[in-house]
Amino acid sequence: MPEGPAPAPVIQRLRVRYAKRGRLRFTSHRDISRAVERAVRRAGIPVAFSAGFTPHPKISYAGAAATGVASEAEYLEIGLTETRDPARVRDELDAALPAGLDIVDVVPVRAGRAGDAPVKPGAFTDRLQASRWRIRLDGVSYDDAAAAVAAFLDAGEIEVERLTKKGRRRFDVRAAVQALEAQSPEPDRRAAEAADAPCAILRMVVRHSTPAVRPDDILTGLRQVADLAPPSPPLVTRLAQGPLDAATGGLADPLDPDRESGLPSGDDAETARDRTRPQPGDAASADAVSA
Amino acid sequence: MPVQSIFPRLEPLLPRVQKPIQYVGGELNSQVKDWDEAEVRWALMYPDAYEVGLPNQGVQILYEILNERDGVLAERTYSVWPDMEAVMREHGLPQFTVDAHRPVAAFDVFGVSFSTELGYTNLLTALDLAGIPLRAADRGAEHPIVLAGGHAAFNPEPIADFLDAAVLGDGEEVALAITEVVREWKAEGEPDGRDGLLLRLAASGGVYVPRFYDVSYLPDGRIQRVAPNRPGVPWRVEKHTVMDLDQWPYPRKPLVPLAETVHERFSVEIFRGCTRGCRFCQAGMITRPVRERSITTIGAMVEQGLSESGFQEVGLLSLSSADHSEIGEVAKGLADRYEGTNTSLSLPSTRVDAFNITLANEFSRGGRRSGLTFAPEGGSERMRKVINKMVTEDDLIRTVGTAYENGWRQVKLYFMCGLPTEEDEDVLAIAGMARRVIQAGREATGRKDIRCTVSIGGFVPKPHTPFQWAAQCDHETVDRRLHALKDALRADREYGRAIGLRYHDGRPSIIEGLLSRGDRRVGEVIRAVWEDGGRFDGWSEHFSFERWTAAAGKVFAGQPVDLDWYTVRERDEVEVLPWDHLDAGLDREWLWQDWQDAVDETEVEDCRWTPCYDCGVCPTMGTEIQIGPTGKKLLPLSVV
DSSP states (O other): OOOSSSOOOOOEEEEEEEEEGGGGOOOOOHHHHHHHHHHHHHTTTOBBBBBSSSBBBBBEEEOOOTOOEEEEEEEEEEESSSSHHHHHHHHHHHSSSSSTEEEEEHHHHOOOOOTSSOOTTHHHHHHOOEEEEEEETTTTHHHHHHHHHHHHHHSSEEEEEETTHHHEEEEEEEETTEEEEEEEOOEEEEEEHHHHOOOEEEEEEEEEEOOOOOOHHHHHHHHHHOOOOOOOOOEEEEEEEOOOEETTEEOOTTTTTHHHHHHHTTHHHHHHHHHHHHOOTTTHHHHGGGG | OOOOHHHHHHGGGGGGGGGHHHOOOOOOOOOOOOOTSEEEEEEEEEEEEEEHHTTOHHHHHHHHHHHSSSEEEEEEEOOOOOOHHHHHHTTHHHHHHTTOOOOOOGEEEEEEEEESGGHHHHHHHHHHHHHHOOOGOOTTTSOOEEEESGGGGGGGGGGGGGSSOOEEEEEEEEHHHHHHHHHHHHHHOOHHHHHHHHHHHHHSSSSSSSGGGGEEEESSSSEEEEEOSSSOOOOOEBBOOOGGGGOOOOOOSSSOOSOOOOSSSSEEEEEEEOOOOTTTHHHHHHHOOEEEOOHHHHHHHHHHHHHHHOSSSEESSSGGGGGGGHHHHHHHHHHTTTTTOOOOEOOOOOOOOOOHHHHHHHHHTOOOOOOOEEEESSOOOOOHHHHOOOOOOOHHHHHHHHHHTTTTOOEEEEEEEEOOTTOOHHHHHHHHHHHHHHHHHHHOOSSOEEEEEEEEEEEEOOOSSSGGOOOOEEEEEEHHHHHHHHHHHTOOTTGGGGEEEEEEOOHHHHEEEEEEEOOOHHHHHHHHHHHOOOTTSSSSSOOHHHHHHHHHHHHHTTTTTHHHHHHHHOOOSSBTTTTEEESSSSSSSHHHHHHHHHHHTTOOTTTTSSSSOOSSHHHHHTTTOOOOOOOOOOOOOOOO
């Protein structure tokens, strides 16, 4: 065993929502984890380390959008050896990260009181039941996209094939799709783009399942049912992920349960939340795709 | 004229290539300056993949120094992988910088840093993608000056036809001097065009412009003479030496990549130059004299570099790091300062010396003691005398014994094969040494789980070293000796399983030898290999020996020279060597004497601690040895 005292224990856990935007959507999950570790050090955030010969900072990630996919809603959790104001952590961590990896929201995980059942691992990822996606299809007209979406929604089952970690697998993509619609680009863009270059937007809510149904699986499905074949790579953005309201098909904020259980930093965090949280699907987050 | 970013055209293609993050830039501490406000614009290239090129110290230092100046802009570019090259050719995209994605051809100077000759084909790829004519003679006023630097630039003759200019030695001051020449020439309305600018650079005495030198040959293929063909151009071009490294504390703001790279740490050069006098070592010959950075500057650079980067590891770089006059204080001071912060310290390039165990212990305080590396380089005592690597086998065994006693479990030993005067028994002696290492480890610890890894590289004779005249060992002999060593280790029942052996076949070394000691006639071979698809020759999965031998056979047909002539042929004292007009400061007679001493197995001492042995560098270059001790100590940082 290494010499010296045991590492300092975790005093505070913070849940962090971050975005990967623009050209930084080409970062892989490993790239992001290195960047976050360095940013934590640069920002002087008192992160806790694991014990052992090669101590690792206590930062854990809840899933991750694929390389090349932008996201407005990725989540990580970080263990601190001292209590910090979440709003300050958000600002300092954001400043220490390269532009394009942006911290959106930081909330403390409510510490269990003595006698409480310990929080079971994976409890947070259990809240991430579904994702809202936006896919920009350059070179595809709205009419073609809408027709493909209609055909997709009409189908009872759409089997696609993909190489997974367990080898080549066939699975249904239709059942996981909670909502799917085609749109034209935002009005301000329409004028500029409709003239020479058609463009369609797909929006969808997809349940997290095993194997995961990814946006490109949906595109494979659309190609199968309606020959929808975008001429250039689609721009995919995760707009939100969280608990799915089965009745409305909407997604709740997965950090809300932490907020509801009482905030150590009170009003500050409340203000910060209002200031920085983009509403899922608002123009700002949608624009980030092509930033 | 506005220069547009090609990123909008590149971005849709990125999903089609491997590791697209390497092409998007945006690294922490990278910068994009206004194009139109800059008077002089540099594109800096490391001609290998981004993952290798980004951490390169030379490029990072020049990038920062140039960008600090008003009116000067510097951006970086790296070799694109073949999948990206194919996509770029398909869509007509030019070689671009990763900072602002500007086309390389739009810059004033295209500076390429060559650590190794195996990057030459990658230079041609970059030029071709950039739309810059491969041959310097075909370039016009609209093209950048293609400038080579780095250690390989001490003999740029094989790529002379593709270069406009080359600089030898430390880049900090000369990059700024070149910038001033370019700035003045542009401000004056670019008199006499490209030729006018190159003549100004050549006349300064510190920039080599190959086109201003004619090379003539004897009927037997040797060089007759290299002579300037213009008035005002010097007969010899000198290397550059930065004195007082404390005045140049770079990098200040290290680039922190998003992509994974080969060195994930903040590196500080603790001194430049080395006078140990290892005869195979080109770096130790061409970077003289030793110039130390002071302990206080090292401490300040480490502090700033870590806080600017967030790196968890510090590397203290130099050619023989434990030789810094205050390395003990540096190690202890840094270990004290960063204790408990999960910051690790590393000291690459150390000698076989018991003192280094103390240092290594300091650096691994509280952490795992996994592996220590030593470089005896030669297997037998005789071989080590030839190469002037002064360490006895008993010293080595004592040192590794101490290492094992201190909790280190694995020792790595570096050797070379194919050294001048080498016989089979010199290589087989490596097995004996490795056996003694394991034996010493088992005795010191009473344990059986002691391991030793033997790594062997092929020796390549380099310009500006005493071995520049030597015959390179043919690859068949190298391979035969390595196989005999492998068999000897495998047959050893008691120790063989505890010894790992790593080596590569000898053929790439022959091509490196051709490129290292080649002359201008080798340029056509490089071009033929490149046209045949040669790329990334430093990568075994891309390197093709057959492609090189076929190209050499074709190009040299009907000439008095061939691949063997350049590699396995010994030169005599009077032969004009292709780099004789390029001055590393080393006295040619001293080098020849050192070569004779090598053959006689006579060693030479280090001039830092013994009288000058007249290598010639200090008087020729107007430099001096700069070493401590300063007597200063590192203060702990006050925690905010």
